[in-house]
Amino acid sequence: MAAADTRPEWLVRNSRQTRRFHAGVYVTTGFLFFSGISLLGEGNPALEAVLGGHVSAAHWHRWIGFGLVGLAGLVLALRPAASRKFLADTVTFRPGDLRWFVTYPSFLVRPKRNSPVRHEGHFDPGQRAMNLVLVLSLVVLSVTGIIMSFPQRVTPMTFAWSLRVHRAATWLLAGAVGGHVLVASGILRAYRGVWRAMHGDGRVHGHLADRLWPRWTEEQRRSIREDPRSGGCRAGNG
Numbered sequence: 001m002a003a004a005d006t007r008p009e010w011l012v013r014n015s016r017q018t019r020r021f022h023a024g025v026y027v028t029t030g031f032l033f034f035s036g037i038s039l040l041g042e043g044n045p046a047l048e049a050v051l052g053g054h055v056s057a058a059h060w061h062r063w064i065g066f067g068l069v070g071l072a073g074l075v076l077a078l079r080p081a082a083s084r085k086f087l088a089d090t091v092t093f094r095p096g097d098l099r100w101f102v103t104y105p106s107f108l109v110r111p112k113r114n115s116p117v118r119h120e121g122h123f124d125p126g127q128r129a130m131n132l133v134l135v136l137s138l139v140v141l142s143v144t145g146i147i148m149s150f151p152q153r154v155t156p157m158t159f160a161w162s163l164r165v166h167r168a169a170t171w172l173l174a175g176a177v178g179g180h181v182l183v184a185s186g187i188l189r190a191y192r193g194v195w196r197a198m199h200g201d202g203r204v205h206g207h208l209a210d211r212l213w214p215r216w217t218e219e220q221r222r223s224i225r226e227d228p229r230s231g232g233c234r235a236g237n238g
Helices: 016-039 045-050 054-078 080-091 097-109 125-148 156-184 206-212 214-226
Strands: 010-012 203-205
Touching: 010 206, 010 214, 016 045, 016 054, 016 156, 045 054, 054 080, 054 125, 080 125, 097 125, 125 156, 203 206, 206 214
Parallel strands: none
Antiparallel strands: 010 203
């Protein structure tokens, strides 16, 4: 008789604090995108009306943007170790990660038959690339947004270039967020159920974790064997 599989059925991928921070950033960024689109060019009266007109839309866009910058600064100050770990996990690429990108399309098309090549990161290579785009876009948007908030202190050329870069970074960010939402929603068969990790109770099914984040999954199971209270739960507990 084959031995029973005693591996945890569910693993905790994201804490409640992480999920709340993630939700806050997405709501704030979504508002900034909406208000920013309403102000493009000569402005969109229909969209601006939702925010009380052009002046009000510009006011809200500016101050919510400052709020997001302040939130990022607060996280860096209060959670320096977690921030450094996130950045280190994001920027670390290995030579073998190139093979992951090669095998990824077949995994998306036929996830039951194909698996992406193993990677050794906390995030898979695609997530790391997306994280880089998100972080760099937000940094560029923050810097150019601050510059444009004080037009009297910069030259017209500086303001004009800041506006161009701000617009380009906005659409780059929108594309990255759109791809992230597509994956995180679980619409794609390869990611069915992954939405729980960030938008549910923070857990992910062990079999799915094996395919998406193999090294992280092994570390979690090792931790659970050493201390069963550290995370994860058996099948039937949720």
